[in-house]
Amino acid sequence: xxxxxxxxxxxxxxxxxxxxxxxxxxxxxxxxxxxxxxxxxxxxxxxxxxxxxxxxxxxxxxxxxxxxxxxxxxxxxxxxx
Amino acid sequence: xxxxxxxxxxxxxxxxxxxxxxxxxxxxxxxxxxxxxxxxxxxxxxxxxxxxxxxxxxxxxxxxxxxxxxxxxxxxxxxxxxxxxxxxxxxxxxxxxxxxxxxxxxxxxxxxxxxxxxxxxxxxxxxxxxxxxxxxxxxxxxxxxxxxxxxxxxxxxxxxxxxxxxxxxxxxxxxxxxxxxxxxxxxxxxxxxxxxxxxxxxxxxxxxxxxxxxxxxxxxxxxxxxxxxxxxxxxxxxxxxxxxxxxxxxxxxxxxxxxxxxxxxxxxxxxxxxxxxxxxxxxxxxxxxxxxxxxxxxxxxxxxxxxxxxxxxxxxxxxxxxxxxxxxxxxxxxxxxxxxxxxxxxxxxxxxxxxxxxxxxxxxxxxxxxxxxxxxxxxxxxxxxxxxxxxxxxxxxxxxxxxxxxxxxxxxxxxxxxx
Numbered sequence: 001x002x003x004x005x006x007x008x009x010x011x012x013x014x015x016x017x018x019x020x021x022x023x024x025x026x027x028x029x030x031x032x033x034x035x036x037x038x039x040x041x042x043x044x045x046x047x048x049x050x051x052x053x054x055x056x057x058x059x060x061x062x063x064x065x066x067x068x069x070x071x072x073x074x075x076x077x078x079x080x081x
Numbered sequence: 082x083x084x085x086x087x088x089x090x091x092x093x094x095x096x097x098x099x100x101x102x103x104x105x106x107x108x109x110x111x112x113x114x115x116x117x118x119x120x121x122x123x124x125x126x127x128x129x130x131x132x133x134x135x136x137x138x139x140x141x142x143x144x145x146x147x148x149x150x151x152x153x154x155x156x157x158x159x160x161x162x163x164x165x166x167x168x169x170x171x172x173x174x175x176x177x178x179x180x181x182x183x184x185x186x187x188x189x190x191x192x193x194x195x196x197x198x199x200x201x202x203x204x205x206x207x208x209x210x211x212x213x214x215x216x217x218x219x220x221x222x223x224x225x226x227x228x229x230x231x232x233x234x235x236x237x238x239x240x241x242x243x244x245x246x247x248x249x250x251x252x253x254x255x256x257x258x259x260x261x262x263x264x265x266x267x268x269x270x271x272x273x274x275x276x277x278x279x280x281x282x283x284x285x286x287x288x289x290x291x292x293x294x295x296x297x298x299x300x301x302x303x304x305x306x307x308x309x310x311x312x313x314x315x316x317x318x319x320x321x322x323x324x325x326x327x328x329x330x331x332x333x334x335x336x337x338x339x340x341x342x343x344x345x346x347x348x349x350x351x352x353x354x355x356x357x358x359x360x361x362x363x364x365x366x367x368x369x370x371x372x373x374x375x376x377x378x379x380x381x382x383x384x385x386x387x388x389x390x391x392x393x394x395x396x397x398x399x400x401x402x403x404x405x406x407x408x409x410x411x412x413x414x415x416x417x418x419x420x421x422x423x424x425x426x427x428x429x430x431x432x433x434x435x436x437x438x439x440x441x442x443x444x445x446x447x448x449x450x451x452x453x454x455x456x457x458x459x460x461x462x463x464x465x466x467x468x469x470x471x472x473x474x475x476x477x478x479x480x481x482x483x484x485x486x487x488x489x490x491x492x493x494x495x496x497x498x499x500x
Contacts, residue, residue, distance in 0.1 A: 011266055012456075013264040013458065014264065014415070014416030014417065014418065014419075014456060014457050014458045015262075015263065015264045015413075015415040015416055015458045016264070017416070017417060018417070019417055034418070034452055035452075036417055036418070036421045036422075037417075038417040038418055038456070040452070040456070045455075046451070046454045046455040047455050048455070049454070049455035049456050050455060050456060050457075050458075075266060077266050
């Protein structure tokens with residue numbers, strides 16, 4: 001696997017994700033749902049779809065998504081928090 | 082050569098027969114007669130510099146420079162904190178069209194063991210593992226019993242599945258008995274088996290290390306090219322008189338390899354290069370050589386050295402559909418986009434292959450590849466999507482013909498099978 005990019009990213013652990021959709025409701029500007037219900041990054045290269053870049057104004061919502069994901073499928077990586 | 086070779090009297094293998102130069106089913110005696118013993122002086126951290134000079138790249142698929150991977154493990158090791166690294170020889174070879182690793186473990190197990198011991202010594206490993214399927218592991222075990230220096234190697238049987246050889250699946254299998262990939266946010270070389278820095282190397286890569294440890298980087302580079310030095314093993318299968326493993330120089334052309342296997346080039350439609358996650362190369366481009374530079378323009382990589390030959394009278398869409406169907410069935414079923422996307426991809430391609438003339442099929446397939454790429458914890462969805470895209474592009478004319486109800490290869494209208 002590739003190392004995640006610099007700067008904070010929201011890492012999706014696909015082995016845990018079950019498509020509950022909470023993250024897509026908290027981060028509608030970053031994540032949409034695919035036809036099976038799984039989160040899909042709206043922006044960024046195809047290679048960054050498991051490590052979605054977070055801008056500072058999304059950091060709080062992303063932190064909530066990590067805490068609230070019922071399957072613990074999300075992590076923030078590369079953040080100084 | 083006599084059976085009582087003394088160190089110093091050993092000549093490095095000349096010509097293309099390097100890995101198997103101790104002969105078939107080589108026992109320890111034949112191995113020592115051909116290669117000599119591994120000198121203690123070659124079992125040092127300096128081996129990393131020799132590997133860097135050799136330019137050896139991994140032979141398991143990804144083709145990563147070996148010295149860089151070994152260096153990464155060394156950087157994350159720390160004796161003080163009991164973080165000694167682990168080295169794993171990976172002979173799982175899940176690719177159905179590859180038999181080079183099983184061939185190597187059967188005929189040259191001692192060279193693999195040498196490479197594992199040498200890599201272990203170079204990084205100061207605390208544990209050495211050899212991971213291979215049932216058919217191969219007994220040869221390696223028997224070889225280890227013939228020598229005193231291999232007693233520390235732990236043998237772990239690999240499950241016979243496509244993804245059991247994926248590096249994180251290898252670690253998961255050894256640690257937990259589950260041969261499925263795991264999600265990772267740091268590299269295995271940083272934290273792998275039991276959180277120790279872990280080096281997973283293909284068995285052929287290690288056999289090459291066993292040779293470089295003895296004969297050096299300059300000898301290794303005396304065959305192959307600047308960018309693709311040394312030799313590599315390839316498995317040729319499909320439209321070929323006999324499935325074969327060959328040792329070739331790193332920059333040999335596909336056409337030359339096919340000719341040496343007795344394949345008439347004018348009977349070939351295309352060759353799948355790099356295995357089921359690989360890319361098709363059409364007949365007109367078979368002069369391309371196996372080096373990274375030779376294959377890149379065709380969107381291919383030599384990977385684990387797999388060449389699957391498709392004959393002129395076989396429908397490439399039918400062949401690809403059956404491969405994608407197999408890949409879908411080999412999903413670990415852990416990640417949604419792979420679990421749902423791959424079977425859907427297989428079924429769309431099958432419809433195209435069997436004469437469904439719905440004009441939107443191509444576009445739907447392309448869209449589906451885009452919806453799985455980059456969305457899995459391993460590269461299985463990406464590799465499968467890559468094969469589908471390669472099929473649509475290399476065989477674009479076949480797709481066009483199928484959509485008008487004809488097949489270019491089988492000289493008969495493509496028909497929907499009932500069922």
